[in-house]
Amino acid sequence: xxxxxxxxxxxxxxxxxxxxxxxxxxxxxxxxxxxxxxxxxxxxxxxxxxxxxxxxxxxxxxxxxxxxxxxxxxxxxxxxxxxxxxxxxxxxxxxxxxxxxxxxxxxxxxxxxxxxxxxxxxxxxxxxxxxxxxxxxxxxxxxxxxxxxxxxxxxxxxxxxxxxxxxxxxxxxxxxxxxxxxxxxxxxxxxxxxxxxxxxxxxxxxxxxxxxxxxxxxxxxxxxxxxxxxxxxxxxx
Amino acid sequence: xxxxxxxxxxxxxxxxxxxxxxxxxxxxxxxxxxxxxxxxxxxxxxxxxxxxxxxxxxxxxxxxxxxxxxxxxxxxxxxxxxxxxxxxxxxxxxxxxxxxxxxxxxxxxxxxxxxxxxxxxxxxxxxxxxxxxxxxxxxxxxxxxxxxxxxxxxxxxxxxxxxxxxxxxxxxxxxxxxxxxxxxxxxxxxxxxxxxxxxxxxxxxxxxxxxxxxxxxxxxxxxxxxxxxxxxxxxxxxxxxxxxxxxxxxxxxxxxxxxxxxxxxxxxxxxxxxxxxxxxxxxxxxxxxxxxxxxxxxxxxxxxxxxxxxxxxxxxxxxxxxxxxxxxxxxxxxxxxxxxxxxxxxxxxxxxxxxxxxxxxxxxxxxxxxxxxxxxxxxxxxxxxxxxxxxxxxxxxxxxxxxxxxxxxxxxxxxxxxxxxxxxxxxxxxxxxxxxxxxxxxxxxxxxxxxxxxxxxxxxxxxxxxxxxxxxxxxxxxxxxxxxxxxxxxxxxxxxxxxxxxxxxxxxxxxxxxxxxxxxxxxxxxxxxxxxxxxxxxxxxxxxxxxxxxxxxxxxxxxxxxxxxxxxxxxxxxxxxxxxxxxxxxxxxxxxxxxxxxxxxxxxxxxxxxxxxx
Numbered sequence: 001x002x003x004x005x006x007x008x009x010x011x012x013x014x015x016x017x018x019x020x021x022x023x024x025x026x027x028x029x030x031x032x033x034x035x036x037x038x039x040x041x042x043x044x045x046x047x048x049x050x051x052x053x054x055x056x057x058x059x060x061x062x063x064x065x066x067x068x069x070x071x072x073x074x075x076x077x078x079x080x081x082x083x084x085x086x087x088x089x090x091x092x093x094x095x096x097x098x099x100x101x102x103x104x105x106x107x108x109x110x111x112x113x114x115x116x117x118x119x120x121x122x123x124x125x126x127x128x129x130x131x132x133x134x135x136x137x138x139x140x141x142x143x144x145x146x147x148x149x150x151x152x153x154x155x156x157x158x159x160x161x162x163x164x165x166x167x168x169x170x171x172x173x174x175x176x177x178x179x180x181x182x183x184x185x186x187x188x189x190x191x192x193x194x195x196x197x198x199x200x201x202x203x204x205x206x207x208x209x210x211x212x213x214x215x216x217x218x219x220x221x222x223x224x225x226x227x228x229x230x231x232x233x234x235x236x237x
Numbered sequence: 238x239x240x241x242x243x244x245x246x247x248x249x250x251x252x253x254x255x256x257x258x259x260x261x262x263x264x265x266x267x268x269x270x271x272x273x274x275x276x277x278x279x280x281x282x283x284x285x286x287x288x289x290x291x292x293x294x295x296x297x298x299x300x301x302x303x304x305x306x307x308x309x310x311x312x313x314x315x316x317x318x319x320x321x322x323x324x325x326x327x328x329x330x331x332x333x334x335x336x337x338x339x340x341x342x343x344x345x346x347x348x349x350x351x352x353x354x355x356x357x358x359x360x361x362x363x364x365x366x367x368x369x370x371x372x373x374x375x376x377x378x379x380x381x382x383x384x385x386x387x388x389x390x391x392x393x394x395x396x397x398x399x400x401x402x403x404x405x406x407x408x409x410x411x412x413x414x415x416x417x418x419x420x421x422x423x424x425x426x427x428x429x430x431x432x433x434x435x436x437x438x439x440x441x442x443x444x445x446x447x448x449x450x451x452x453x454x455x456x457x458x459x460x461x462x463x464x465x466x467x468x469x470x471x472x473x474x475x476x477x478x479x480x481x482x483x484x485x486x487x488x489x490x491x492x493x494x495x496x497x498x499x500x501x502x503x504x505x506x507x508x509x510x511x512x513x514x515x516x517x518x519x520x521x522x523x524x525x526x527x528x529x530x531x532x533x534x535x536x537x538x539x540x541x542x543x544x545x546x547x548x549x550x551x552x553x554x555x556x557x558x559x560x561x562x563x564x565x566x567x568x569x570x571x572x573x574x575x576x577x578x579x580x581x582x583x584x585x586x587x588x589x590x591x592x593x594x595x596x597x598x599x600x601x602x603x604x605x606x607x608x609x610x611x612x613x614x615x616x617x618x619x620x621x622x623x624x625x626x627x628x629x630x631x632x633x634x635x636x637x638x639x640x641x642x643x644x645x646x647x648x649x650x651x652x653x654x655x656x657x658x659x660x661x662x663x664x665x666x667x668x669x670x671x672x673x674x675x676x677x678x679x680x681x682x683x684x685x686x687x688x689x690x691x692x693x694x695x696x697x698x699x700x701x702x703x704x705x706x707x708x709x710x711x712x713x714x715x716x717x718x719x720x721x722x723x724x725x726x727x728x729x730x731x732x733x734x735x736x737x738x739x740x741x742x743x744x745x746x747x748x749x750x751x752x753x754x755x756x757x758x759x760x761x762x763x764x765x766x767x768x769x770x771x772x773x774x775x776x777x778x779x780x781x782x783x784x785x786x787x788x789x790x791x792x793x794x795x796x797x798x799x800x801x802x803x804x805x806x807x808x809x810x811x812x813x814x815x816x817x818x819x820x821x822x823x824x825x826x827x828x829x830x831x832x833x834x835x836x837x838x839x840x841x842x843x844x845x846x847x848x849x850x851x
Binding site: 082085193195199204209211212216220 | 243245268274299340344
């Protein structure tokens with residue numbers, strides 16, 4: 001949908017989308033989020049506030065699979081602030097199947113202490129107010145959120161501000177003329193930036209991992225760190 | 238919530254000293270306040286603007302260097318290294334932090350550290366800005382043990398007043414009766430309320446029953462007169478050493494001239510696995526070299542027990558030295574028994590670490606004989622034979638031959654006083670190369686047998702010359718050739734051992750530097766102390782080094798010695814031969830961090846001393 005607009009108008013497009021969305025009758029927390037103006041397009045990267053997020057899901061199909069947990073951490077002034085971390089387990093009343101439990105190390109007890117999907121999304125919307133959402137490979141997170149928007153809120157999609165470290169990485173590889181299609185999974189990309197290998201995985205750890213990657217990418221791609229919000233947004237779409 | 242929220246961070250810092258010493262609740266707190274930054278190679282950490290902006294840093298991956306404002310390199314830090322302690326202190330110099338590799342840094346806010354320091358004072362020492370404070374707390378944290386600290390209990394604390402007191406006129410039978418009633422193995426003999434002797438159950442067997450002596454005889458016939466005593470304020474450590482040196486198992490406790498109690502070896506080591514005193518006893522009773530050598534595995538197990546118990550390094554050295562002295566003295570006696578009585582006055586001197594009472598499990602022999610100037614050619618041959626027997630015996634007992642042949646068995650080091658006098662005169666006048674080596678060995682000497690006047694004569698005669706500035710300048714030049722193994726980047730520089738493995742030689746590049754410098758200061762102050770710790774304390778009293786330097790250097794010295802002992806005992810526990818060269822893989826984060834602090838302190842002191850005497 002965004003591709004419809006010309007590249008230089010990407011931010012403008014997002015702004016229009018948010019305005020359109022506000023026409024609907026929205027819950028306060030969502031309205032509150034969308035009503036905030038986008039950062040000025042010339043704002044430098046280092047002063048931008050980010051919320052780096054990761055979803056753990058039971059699979060890729062939004063129709064049949066569920067979000068199990070959401071983790072996030074904030075970046076401000078180019079520092080990842082661990083104190084801002086949040087890790088929510090989602091209790092959708094369904095049984096956790098064995099395979100998922102093994103892959104994600106999530107046991108039923110955790111889920112029973114969890115929150116509903118609605119509560120989780122609302123908490124995320126509240127915390128991401130005035131912040132740029134960052135994910136590694138936004139397909140999953142964006143599709144699950146949009147599916148929730150369509151299904152539960154009757155909206156076409158949620159025009160949140162997404163930045164994607166996976167797309168930034170692909171753009172960077174293209175720019176430096178990398179020959180072969182690279183392995184761009186989070187752990188593989190991190191290795192290229194001399195970031196530590198994390199053996200454990202969950203939504204929170206992976207959000208911290210993605211946050212570290214964003215800082216590393218900015219340090220390497222823009223050595224002078226003079227990258228603006230507009231530029232950053234463009235290269236990550 | 239006891240479960241770790243963020244295992245990737247918490248498990249990492251849980252292995253990093255000093256955080257590894259925090260309880261889980263504090264570790265959780267530290268983790269939850271961390272900030273993470275990434276520096277590409279060449280990037281600089283912005284200097285702190287406010288108090289809020291101060292951090293302790295942990296290198297998660299990559300490497301950084303610290304540069305002082307004049308551009309000089311302060312240090313280089315790699316993965317797992319912690320730095321920034323000095324940022325908490327106003328007095329220490331500020332420095333810039335620059336990434337020399339792509340680096341992920343964990344930042345722990347000063348607020349978190351202050352919180353730990355104020356709420357949990359027991360952990361405050363680990364985060365102090367002063368490296369010596371951190372080393373001190375590091376030494377304490379490993380080398381504290383209920384058993385070892387009991388060494389510093391006073392005699393009063395450990396003794397019980399259960400002992401028998403008898404009168405000098407009492408009969409042997411009366412005394413034995415009293416000992417049975419009071420269930421003691423030792424009685425104190427008094428005359429007019431004055432201590433005059435001591436009697437043990439062993440004495441009753443050896444001197445009464447075995448001799449068929451009448452039990453009606455007075456106790457004064459069989460008592461040991463004028464016993465060695467101890468004061469109530471002295472430590473268990475003092476008592477242990479006194480018992481070992483004199484091969485006795487009971488010490489009357491004297492206060493203001495009165496006997497107030499009795500300290501027995503059993504009380505001393507109720508909770509100790511130390512068998513050292515019993516080993517000394519066996520050594521003294523050994524009739525030949527083979528017998529002696531058969532006891533030496535006991536020496537190794539005593540060392541293992543002491544080091545496993547983390548007994549302070551100074552004490553371990555003293556015990557090992559006492560054992561070494563006793564073996565050496567016993568061998569001299571064995572040699573004399575074999576060769577016939579000594580033809581003229583002589584003294585057996587030991588040199589080097591043995592003389593300084595700094596023996597360790599790998600100590601080799603350094604010795605010499607100074608004989609009377611009246612010695613004839615025949616007498617000289619006698620002493621050479623004697624030295625040969627002793628030196629070979631020592632070797633058999635596991636004290637290796639000195640590779641530099643600084644042993645009495647070498648004819649050069651078995652000479653009359655006048656020849657030794659010429660040696661010293663020559664060395665001091667022209668302290669070049671080979672002479673300097675001889676000199677550095679024979680500047681530390683101690684008499685363990687025979688006439689100790691010879692050594693005193695030599696020392697006093699050359700005291701003036703050896704305190705001369707020009708002489709000390711030569712010594713310091715030589716001592717400065719060994720530098721701490723910190724590279725230009727202040728990383729640890731490893732040397733290859735004979736198997737071509739990279740190792741760290743902390744004896745040569747750490748301990749020896751302190752020993753050499755302490756000797757130079759002691760000579761300059763004309764101090765008679767020979768032990769390195771005593772020398773440092775001595776020259777501090779005389780005002781040559783200040784209190785801060787003394788405490789720094791002693792911390793560093795104790796850390797290295799303790800570390801060496803624990804390394805050696807770990808090797809022995811694994812069944813390997815202990816060595817002085819340490820495999821860098823042996824270092825945990827704990828040691829790596831502190832050893833750099835230690836080397837930096839030594840290096841600073843060495844540079845300072847060079848300026849002062851050079």
